[in-house]
Amino acid sequence: MNVTTLFDTPAAASPPIDGALTIAGLSKDFTVGGRSLPVLDGIDLVVRPGEFVSIVGPSGCGKSTLLRLVAGLDTDFAGEIRLDGKRITGTDLDRGLIFQDHRLFPWMTLEENVGLALLNSSIPKAQRARIVAEHIALLNLAGFEKAYPHQLSGGMAQRGAIARALVTEPKLLLLDEPLGALDALTRIHVQTELQRIWLRQRSTMLMVTHDVEEAVYLSDRVIIMGAKPGRIRRIVDIDLPHPRERSLPQLHRLRDEILAELIQPVPTPGEPENLVRLPVREAM
Amino acid sequence: MTSNLSRIGFGLAPLVALLLLWQAASAAGLFPPQVLVAPADVVAALLAMWRNGELVAHLSISLTRLLIGFGLGAAAGLAFGTALALSRLAEALFGPLFQALRQVPVLAFLPMLVLLLGIEERFKIVVVAIAAFFPVALAAFDGVRGVPRSHFEVAKLYRTPLLPFLGRILLPAATPPVLTGLRIGLTRAWLVLIACELLAAGSGIGQMMEMARQLFRIDVVLAGVFVSGLIGFLLDRGVKLIERRTLRWKAA
Ligand SMILES: Nc1ncnc2c1ncn2[C@@H]1O[C@H](COP(=O)(O)OP(=O)(O)OP(=O)(O)O)[C@@H](O)[C@H]1O
Ligand SMILES: [Mg+2]
Numbered sequence: 001m002n003v004t005t006l007f008d009t010p011a012a013a014s015p016p017i018d019g020a021l022t023i024a025g026l027s028k029d030f031t032v033g034g035r036s037l038p039v040l041d042g043i044d045l046v047v048r049p050g051e052f053v054s055i056v057g058p059s060g061c062g063k064s065t066l067l068r069l070v071a072g073l074d075t076d077f078a079g080e081i082r083l084d085g086k087r088i089t090g091t092d093l094d095r096g097l098i099f100q101d102h103r104l105f106p107w108m109t110l111e112e113n114v115g116l117a118l119l120n121s122s123i124p125k126a127q128r129a130r131i132v133a134e135h136i137a138l139l140n141l142a143g144f145e146k147a148y149p150h151q152l153s154g155g156m157a158q159r160g161a162i163a164r165a166l167v168t169e170p171k172l173l174l175l176d177e178p179l180g181a182l183d184a185l186t187r188i189h190v191q192t193e194l195q196r197i198w199l200r201q202r203s204t205m206l207m208v209t210h211d212v213e214e215a216v217y218l219s220d221r222v223i224i225m226g227a228k229p230g231r232i233r234r235i236v237d238i239d240l241p242h243p244r245e246r247s248l249p250q251l252h253r254l255r256d257e258i259l260a261e262l263i264q265p266v267p268t269p270g271e272p273e274n275l276v277r278l279p280v281r282e283a284m
Numbered sequence: 285m286t287s288n289l290s291r292i293g294f295g296l297a298p299l300v301a302l303l304l305l306w307q308a309a310s311a312a313g314l315f316p317p318q319v320l321v322a323p324a325d326v327v328a329a330l331l332a333m334w335r336n337g338e339l340v341a342h343l344s345i346s347l348t349r350l351l352i353g354f355g356l357g358a359a360a361g362l363a364f365g366t367a368l369a370l371s372r373l374a375e376a377l378f379g380p381l382f383q384a385l386r387q388v389p390v391l392a393f394l395p396m397l398v399l400l401l402g403i404e405e406r407f408k409i410v411v412v413a414i415a416a417f418f419p420v421a422l423a424a425f426d427g428v429r430g431v432p433r434s435h436f437e438v439a440k441l442y443r444t445p446l447l448p449f450l451g452r453i454l455l456p457a458a459t460p461p462v463l464t465g466l467r468i469g470l471t472r473a474w475l476v477l478i479a480c481e482l483l484a485a486g487s488g489i490g491q492m493m494e495m496a497r498q499l500f501r502i503d504v505v506l507a508g509v510f511v512s513g514l515i516g517f518l519l520d521r522g523v524k525l526i527e528r529r530t531l532r533w534k535a536a
Binding site for chain 2 (some may be wrong): 168
């Protein structure tokens with residue numbers, strides 16, 4: 001089944017998969033040196049089931065913070081985050097998070113690292129080994145099951161982290177610059193793999209990246225964030241079918257447009273912003 | 285293989301040189317022969333004591349003391365250091381006292397401990413336990429405190445149950461510094477035990493040396509020096525071997 005046709009059908013036709021993320025009025029402050037520092041301010045966002053959304057924005061604008069809140073690693077915030085209507089109050093295996101660094105445990109083999117994610121899952125013990133092996137193979141790591149992280153290359157370790165995040169089959173996968181540490185060539189490889197997996201599993205993806213080209217290549221929508229405090233400046237639709245040709249001229253045009261927007265000085269508050277809003281197609 | 289052998293040969297060269305120098309000095313008669321005995325005499329003394337069972341008897345007594353004292357001290361150190369690392373309250377309460385006491389050389393406790401405990405068996409075991417306690421407690425504290433926040437976050441993300449979290453994440457993460465602490469504690473305990481036996485004991489390697497000194501049997505004293513050095517070396521190597529075995533996952 002083609003995922004893009006799914007997106008083109010109205011939500012009223014009851015989407016066959018779940019993983020709808022709703023963020024409403026989300027604000028987050030950190031206390032630094034006794035002073036309260038606003039990091040996220042009034043974030044509203046709806047991500048449809050099976051959608052691939054990327055977030056780009058200047059360093060320090062709160063992208064990682066936003067993902068950590070959605071993952072449930074940090075529950076101290078104002079506003080609401082819901083997954084399929086259920087309020088997020090902590091971590092859960094229905095949401096996966098891939099960090100910028102692979103965070104595999106150095107004393108565990110690859111298969112032990114991936115298997116760790118299943119310790120608290122409802123999957124019967126007898127099936128776990130098979131599922132772990134499948135996901136290792138899915139990321140082209142077959143043959144390295146018994147390797148320790150230091151025996152893997154950077155790209156392989158990062159693919160291992162992706163396998164660990166996928167093994168619980170989360171409805172929503174959060175990716176925090178998952179390919180940031182990779183060289184250009186490996187990066188393109190893993191991007192292609194990520195897209196292949198996404199088209200196969202059709203889970204919702206929310207990915208932070210610094211690479212605008214990567215964002216437009218993979219995503220249905222790209223969110224441009226502004227800093228101080230972090231908020232959504234603009235949302236750009238990438239209305240092209242998947243899988244895409246990298247050389248597509250539309251992709252290049254969109255990339256340039258987003259880059260221009262990122263370089264633009266931050267508009268002063270109060271001034272009307274050039275907000276391109278998505279037609280309201282919310283799932284609920 | 286060859287390079288391994290040549291490396292061992294390299295390490296042994298100064299030892300052989302020292303022995304030759306020693307042999308030459310005693311042959312030249314630089315010191316009275318009762319004071320600087322020849323290496324050959326030391327070897328003879330060692331062999332004689334080995335054959336009549338004296339060496340084994342003293343050695344097993346010393347090693348038993350080490351085992352009991354180190355076992356108690358290391359266990360207490362592990363528990364104390366871990367508690368201090370995990371509980372802010374425990375750290376606030378006992379941290380300063382611990383940091384102050386660990387600066388005191390163990391031998392400085394001896395006069396007071398002799399008064400309190402006498403010079404019997406329990407005295408030596410307590411001293412050995414104290415010697416082991418501080419480095420192990422410090423290593424356990426640093427080891428558990430040093431577990432990066434990212435490890436805790438991954439466990440939280442996958443909702444790892446408590447037991448696998450302790451056994452498969454926290455323990456391995458803290459193991460490298462703790463093993464180093466155990467190794468330092470063990471060799472330090474051995475040093476302090478020999479010193480104690482030299483000062484006050486009815487048996488053990490140190491006492492054997494002290495008795496020999498009083499009888500002007502410097503060959504036996506030097507045999508004791510050799511044996512205590514060898515044991516210390518083997519203990520250090522033994523724990524290092526365990527470290528290498530358990531930490532195979534570390535990059536070479
Ligand atoms: N635990 C924390 N305590 C205090 N301030 C924090 C904490 N974590 C993040 N911040 C602050 O929040 C802001 C946003 O951080 P965040 O890591 O979310 O940025 P980011 O958009 O992911 O940046 P980058 O692109 O560089 O990764 C920064 O100003 C940072 O200093
Ligand atoms: Mg970040």
